[in-house]
Amino acid sequence: MFSIRKLNVAVLLWAVAMGAAYADTVALKADLEPSSEVPPKVSQGHGALTATFDTSSKALKWHITYEGLSGPAIAAHFHGPAPVGQNADPKVPIPKNKLPSPIDGSATLTDSQVAELMAGKWYFNIHTAANPSGEIRGQVLPAN
Numbered sequence: 001m002f003s004i005r006k007l008n009v010a011v012l013l014w015a016v017a018m019g020a021a022y023a024d025t026v027a028l029k030a031d032l033e034p035s036s037e038v039p040p041k042v043s044q045g046h047g048a049l050t051a052t053f054d055t056s057s058k059a060l061k062w063h064i065t066y067e068g069l070s071g072p073a074i075a076a077h078f079h080g081p082a083p084v085g086q087n088a089d090p091k092v093p094i095p096k097n098k099l100p101s102p103i104d105g106s107a108t109l110t111d112s113q114v115a116e117l118m119a120g121k122w123y124f125n126i127h128t129a130a131n132p133s134g135e136i137r138g139q140v141l142p143a144n
Contacts, residue, residue: 024054024055024056025052025053025054025055026052026053026055026118026142027050027051027052027142027143027144028049028050028051028052028053028117028140028141028142028143029048029049029050029051029140029141029142029143030048030049030123030124030138030139030140030141031046031047031048031138032045032046032047032048032049032064032066032124032125032126032136032137032138033046033136033137033138034046034135034136034137036084036123036136036137036138036139037125037131037133037134037135037136037137038085038086038087038137041131041134041135041136043068043069043070043131043135043136044068044069044070045066045067045068045069045070045126045128045135045136046066046067046068046136047064047065047066047067047101047126047136047138048064048065048066048138049062049063049064049124049138049140050062050063050064050143051063051140053109053114053117053118057108058108058109058110058111058114059106059107059108059109060078060092060106060107060108060109060117061105061106062103062104062105062106062124063102063103063104064076064101064102064103064104064124065101065102065103066101066126066136067101069126069128069135069136070128070129070130070131070135071128071129071130072099072100072128072129073099073100073101073126073127073128074099074127074128074129074132075093075094075096075099075126075127076093076094076099076103076124076125076126076127077090077091077092077093077094077124077125077127078090078091078092078122078123078124078140079091079122079123079124079125080113080116080117080121080122080123081116081119081121081122082121082122082123083120083121083139084123084139087133088121088123091113091116091122092107092109092113099126117140120139120140120141120142122139122140123137123138123139123140124137124138124140125137125138
């Protein structure tokens with residue numbers, strides 16, 4: 001009986017070690033729409049964000065496409081923490097030279113940013129001169 005307990009403990013420790021050795025990658029997405037802005041905007045603009053988050057390195061990588069905006073993008077950001085229908089401060093800005101569609105990039109997040117992102121409390125939006133507070137927006141959520 002004692003050796004079975006040792007075996008169970010050994011298997012448990014092995015399982016924990018193996019889980020820590022392999023990072024999980026979380027797939028994320030957001031549908032970027034003018035109706036999701038707060039307050040909602042009237043625009044032909046729309047877009048899509050796909051992203052992955054590596055739980056081990058805390059690396060967020062994104063690919064964003066958009067079209068139909070009222071003019072060129074003047075800014076774009078990940079914002080948080082905020083649920084749908086509320087605004088929040090920018091957390092991860094997109095460099096000005098990366099604003100034309102498609103937008104590809106990455107950032108390493110802090111622990112508090114990870115908690116907000118994984119809780120669904122981040123959104124992404126794109127700003128234009130006609131809509132300086134944002135023309136299209138989408139909540140960043142798991143892609144499943």
